[in-house]
Amino acid sequence: MTQSELDETTTTTGRGPSPGAATRETLEDYTLRFAPRSYRRWSTGVVAVSALGGIAYLADFAIGANIGISYGTTNALWGIAVFAVVVILTGFPLAYYAARYNLDLDLITRGSGFGYYGSVVTNVVFATFTFIFFALEGSIMAQGLELGLGVPLWLGYAVSTLVIFPLVVYGMKALSTLQVWTTPLWLVLMVVPFAYLLISHPESVSAFFAYRGEDGAGTPDVGSVLLAAGVCLSLIAQIAEQIDYLRFMPPKTSENSRRWWTAVLLAGPGWVLFGAVKQVIGLFLAVWLIANATDGAAVANQPVHQFLEIYRDLMPAWLALTLAVVLVVISQVKINVTNAYSGSLAWTNSFTRVTGRYPGRLVFLGVNLAIALVLMEADMFDFLNTILGFYANCGIAWIVVVATDIAVNKYLLGLSPKQPEFRRGMLYAVNPVGFVSMLVAAGVSIVCFFGGLGETLQPFSPLVAIGLAFVLPPLLAVATRGRWYLRRADDGIDLPLLDEHGNPSDAVLTCHVCRQDYERPDMTACVTHGAHVCSLCLSTDRVGDHVLPAQA
Template sequence: MTQIDRTEPSAPRPNPPTATDAGPPASAELDTLTATRETLEDYTLRFAPRSYRKWSTGVVAVSALGGIAYLADFAIGANIGIAYGTTNALWGILVFTVVIFLTGFPLAYYAARYNVDLDLITRGSGFGYYGSVVTNVIFATFTFIFFALEGSIMAQGLDLGLGIPLPIGYAVSTIIIFPLVVYGMKVLSKLQVWTTPLWLLLMVAPFVYLVASHPDSVETFFAYQGEDGQGAPSLGSVMLAAGVCLSLIAQIAEQIDYLRFMPPKTPENSRRWWTAMVMAGPGWVFFGAVKQVVGLFLAVYLIANVTDGASVANEPVHQFLEIYQGFMPAWLAMTLAVVLVVISQVKINVTNAYSGSLAWTNSWTRITKHYPGRLVFLGVNLLIALVLMEANMFDFLNTILGFYANCGMAWIVVVASDIAINKYLLGLSPKQPEFRRGMLYDVNPVGFGSMLAAAGVSILAFFGGLGEAVRPYSPLVAIGLALVLPPVIAVATKGRYYLRRTDDGIDLPMLDEHGNPSGVTLPCHVCHHDFERPDMMRCATHDAFVCSLCLSTDTVADHVLPPQPPASSSSDAGRPAPVGG
């Protein structure tokens, strides 16, 4: 599969603004110009334009799926199986698969269709312009938790294979990621495409060998009752296992960071487009579920057949090393086990670091109106992950993931509910994603309130605050409230808090003849670059246009359009932004 070179954005416009076109103060304008220049590398914080999206559907899909090469699934599968037994773990994995696919589908479709990341989708799906900042923090937390988990696994491999002490291994696994993430999608797509075949071979071979050479291991696997022998089928245990797995629900946001670069959907590529969107979007969960089952299978094999196997059964590097040693020399088995761990860690942690830097940068820029540069927050994210690794988070993994799952589920399910129910069934939410400052209210109680309620009550249940009988069902509490509350609050508020305006002041269609975002470009009079129609609005104080990022960094709201008159906004509440002026 060949990487298609990107087309550079338009060069800066040669003519500076005139005296009558004066923009923000000099320092603010300099900050805006810096932000614009840096974000053109991968369109951080903004709509991904058609001129940049030159990758085929296949390249985008493989790049997105390359990000799920992580070995954490093997550790998660092993941990829940050891804690709850094979039967409960398998049912928990099934619950996880169904929930992730159903909630991820509408989010992935919106990202691929309208070329925006999950934060931009969240803004217009019930949270508001500033309300979605809290979900960015949730997502950033996801990225450094799983960066730390994968980094820990890599450090275990370096310790086992090269004798590198774990604290040093943690640092090595963190530092090597930084240079790989500097250039965003341009480098990440190449890395994911070229490393995937080797990764697949190294991961699949030992499992196939084990099943073929030790068929009795399958029976042992299904009979396994957990470390305490109390793993009889139990709905409570199933939900506890599912809760740990569901901590991965925010993975859809990382898939979307790639899917936003999908090419326009046309009659000619419709089948390929849908296939790539489904497989690389919600379809990631099928690959994740398979890895969790394999991780549990390998763990049970080690516990039953290897001396002291129980002590390392949940560590992927030991899982693969033991199996490799069954059909190859010890030196080669060690080499391949370390290679697998390093490739897997690099493939996922470049995505964790990249997506985390986007989330932190987006939140900071919106709140402070200042863009410090994505690399600053890349460093922040990596530093937090390193601290977690040094604190040996691997030893209390189930508790961390079970707690986080409640926050992640509350966010993702609320957004999915708003898209599926409020947009398509009730028509109270704008069907086309809206993310621009000035078009949205600061906070929308539909999504923001629903998420806080769902997360708060489910976390209370998780820690036993609603009684021990309810504790195992905290995932169901989060999912149920997050699914039901958005339509309830949307109906109660009549959808009036979605759009602050329905007219962005530009008399040009937002979509082309196939329903894709328009590729027509307009000049931004602040940063003097040309951007495509969905990223632009009319300026409030000049007879000109302004891009979404310049609106975000406008410290004095000089360019932000005022709210529409109450009569107009109330009659149009909940309607999508018009395609014409």
């Protein structure tokens, strides 16, 4: 290992060379590796609030407005309900594994049917999610800056992108502080105007339920419900961003069991309850704007205008404009620091595994922001439903496959090891159970989405993705007898991986490559050198010198 690589894998504790910028950043985020108990010092409440702070985005308002305008209130509400049920069912097993074993979703995916290199494709899917929604949120922020400060949209896009970079540099510690302190103000700015509208304009409720869409043809229809659900389900990968916080949950014990479960359920799959409410509110405000505001139809799907019009009923115009801009800026900063943070982890993870080099997370933070800026400048708002509907098929396929592997293959069939494995050498390069299932589910549903299976089936592409992603993993696990999950069952270390409570062990071992101390779950034996090696040094071992041989 070269000196630069050694510096990149050194932590700020233990022995070794003085840490550089990349080293400090690696320690801050535990990029590519298990999050150790010694670092997880937040309470269950702080972790939950930090995770939920990341869903303060206004895209839900735009999504709710768009599907309501396209398909009418009734179809939109049923579509939102379908979305919520799917997210809760799939999000629970993922959130539990992340909080229990302190792993991000990529590390969980590796051992849940994809293999060490197979999960690279899901990392790309997730990275795509982060820059699509960064661009969507950045566009909303730019609209606010244009409305409140007269900043041209093209410049607003750049400002909304560049302001995020310094906030994400310092990782989880900075993000948790930002989320906790900004959440109360955000709640007040969002809830008060909606409550005022309900109280001062009660007739808006009946108008809301009677709304039938822009063409007036929004009668109840299964196809329209599923098309609306498909747009909403583009958010299914949000669970991966929730998990980027949940992996820092403290160990579960008998003393904190109730608090632990409450935090996991609320901040994990529970995020969708808040998201669904925001989508309904977004549609409600859009219907009110269309009926009551000048040029309301033209701006009904833009959250900044939705709130501005209500604020104007409450207070002087200058204060209304100020608060609308403040709400937009706070909301977009809260979510886009999470989008940028999670996206940089996903890109870095993929690059490191494929090339054996760790360039530092900040490199891919820049890449993710650059892609998002290009999308904003291309005015993605004009074709939002198409982008989200297309992406939903990929996101659904990934999340449902992993959730199915955990719930069915691990617990019902017993063909997948219950304890998630992520370390190189312990897994096969590719496991066909998850990898093939996802490619087939995503591919067929995308063909269906674009009408390749006929117009009748076109609205049902989300169901196609869900159905295939649920059925194929158990079938392939049975067909392969689960032999492609573990390349080795023994990592060569005598110490147990779990403590007496079933939590990952906090026993400390020293990596002989980077000469740093890490907790037991992050380590394997290195038979070549008769010592221990950490997961990141395994990832950057380009000749496989430290990788354990396959086990007969």
